[in-house]
Amino acid sequence: MKFVDTLKRSSRNLRHSKVRTLLTALAIAVGGFTLSITLAAAAGARSYTDKLVKANFDPHSVFVAKDKAFFGDGSNKPREYSTDLASTFGTLLKQFDQADIAKIKQMPHVTQVIANYDLNAQFITRNTPGAKRYTGALTVYDNAQKPEIKAGKAPQTLGDNETLLADDYLSVLKFSSAEDAVGKQVVLQVRQLAGGATQQQMLTVVGVTTKSSLSLGFVNPGLYINETQAASLNSFINGGTPLAGKVPTVVVRGDGASPQDLKQQMQKAGYEARTAQDLQQLINQVISVLQGVIVVFGLITLIASFFGVVNTQYISVLERTREIGLMKALGMSRRAVSRLFMVEATWIGFIGAALGSGLAIGVGIALNPWLTKTLNFGNERLLIFKPLQIIGLIVFLMFVTTVAGLLPARKAAKLDPIEALRTE
C-alpha cells in the first residue's frame, strides 16, 4: 500500500470514530499543553534574565571580589580571622584594600578599575526650610551600567558636586516632578563611625534615575556619586576603623581582552571574579531546574496518555477485526496492515499535540498582558512560544503515540484472515 493511501485510509478511520479519536487526542493534548507552556515560560524567563543581566551588568566588565563567600560558596564553617575581614551587606567578607586595587590596576590588559565602596548617607535632605531627612545608600556611578534615566541625563562621568537622584526621593523631598528636580540641589550628610563627627555636601541633581522593570532588587540606590568622592567619603566615615579604605567589590574593564580572560587573570591573582555571562548562566541554571520539574510532570501525564492510546488502538483493532481480515485476504502484507494502525496512532498524536500547543498559544496570548502586569515585567512577555520548539514538541508527541500504536499494530498484523473473516 502506498504511503499516501495509508495516510488517507487511517485519517478516514479516525474520522469515522470522531468522539473516540478526540478523547484520546485530548489526553495527549494535556501533556502537549503542559509542555508547551513550560517551554514558553522557560523561554520567556531566559529572555527576561538575558535582558536583566544586560541591563544591570556591562557585558565587557568583570566583577571581582576578594572573598569567595561573596558569590556564595555555601560554607557555614567558622571563618578564620583575617585583618581583611569587614562587614558589608550584613556579612563578614574579606575586602580589597587600596594596595589590592593598585595591584589590579597594574595588571596587564586592565584599563579601568571601579571600586564599589559600600557607603550609606546619614541622611539625605534639601536646603529648603522644614525639609525632612531620609536615609539612603550611596552608589559609585559607572556609566557602563546604564542606569535608567527619567529626567536629565546620564553623563559620561559625574562631577565632584553632581549626583543622580533615585525617583523614590522625588515626592518625599517635595519635588513636583522629575524635571523639577534636575538642576536643584540636595544635601548629603555623612557621619564618622569612630568619632561621630558629621560632614555635609551640597550636590546638584543632573539626572533622575528610575527603577526599570529590569533592575535587580538588591541595590536600591539613593544617590549616585563619582568614585573620587566615594573614596574620600569612605575615608571620612570609616576613618579609624578596619573599614577605612576597604572595598567589597571592584569592576574591572580591559583593553579589548575578553571578560573570560580577565576573569582568569583575576583568579590567578587569588581573587574571585564573575563575568556578566557567568551571572546569566547562574540564573539560567535556576530556571532550568524549575523547568525540569514541570517537564517531569508533563511527561508523567504523557505516560498516562500513552496507555490511553495503546488502549484505544487495541479496541480499534478488535472492532475492525473483519476489515483487517478482508484486507489481509486481499493480499495486504503484514507490514502494510501494521503501518496503517501505526499511522493512525501518529495522527492521534498530531491532533493531540496540535490541540494542546494551540490551546497553550491561545492561553499565552490571552494571559500574557495580565501576567506581565502582575509580575511587573514591564515590556517583557512571560510566555514566549518559539515555532521551532512547538514543531519539535509536536514531532515528539507524534513519536510517542506512534510507539504507543506499536503493540496494537502488531496484533492487527498478526491476525489470521480466516479467523477474522469468521467474525460476524
Add this chain to the structure above:
Amino acid sequence: MIEVKNLRKVYGKKDSTFEALKGVNFKIPSGATVAIVGKSGSGKSTLMHLMGGLDHPTEGEVVVDGKSIGAMKRKEIDRFRAQDLGFVFQSFFVEGNQTCYQNVALPLEINETGFGSRKKQVESALERVELSEKISNKAKNLSGGQKQRLAIARAIVNNPKLIFADEPTGNLDSATGEKIIQLLFDLTKQNKSTLIVVTHDHELAARCDMQIAIKDGEVVSVEHNQPRSTKPKIARAQKAGQL
C-alpha cells in the same frame, strides 16, 4: 490450470486432531467455472482457504499455473492474492462507512496501482456491476444485492485470474441471487477468469462447467457439465421447485 495434489489438512494437535481434508486431488482448467459442493463441515471452506493461500496445507500442494502456493514466501503469497485472486463472500464484507469508490479501490491500493489508472479501473468495475450512479454513496446505504454487486466489483477490479465466491447467494433472496450468479458468470467469462464457487446449492452448481462434490474431507465426485446453455428463466423455475 489449477492442480490440487493430495491435499491434506489436519486441525488441532496430538490427541484432539481433526482431519478436514483427507487427500484431495483434482485439476481445474483455466477459464472454467467450478462449483465446490458439499454440506457444512464437509471441508469445502478449508479447501477454498488452501487454494486461496489463506492457510497452509498439512500435506500436498496447490499449483496455480505451474507455481506451488505452498512453496511461496509470505510476501509472494500476499502478492499472488493481491494480483491474481478476487474474493466474494457470503456476508459481502463491504465497509459500510466507506463509499462504493473507496470499497472498490481497496485491492488497487493494496496492489499499489498508480493513481492515474486507478479511477478508470474503479469506474469500469462499477459500471460492469451497474452501480455507476452509486459511486460516491456510502456502502451501508445499499441493498443486499447491491452490496454483493459492490463486492463483485471489488473482486474483478484488478482483473484477477481466479475468483473465489464463498456462498455468494447465501444472504440473498432467490431472485437477487440469480442476478448475482448471472453477473458473476458473465464477468468471469468476459475476463477469461476462473471462477470457483463454494456452495451447497445444487442448482447453482449444475450451471457451472465443473462440479466437485466433497463429503467428509474427500472428493466424492468430479462432474463435467455440458457447456453452459441453461437460460436464466429455466434456471429460475427449477430453483423455485427445488428450494
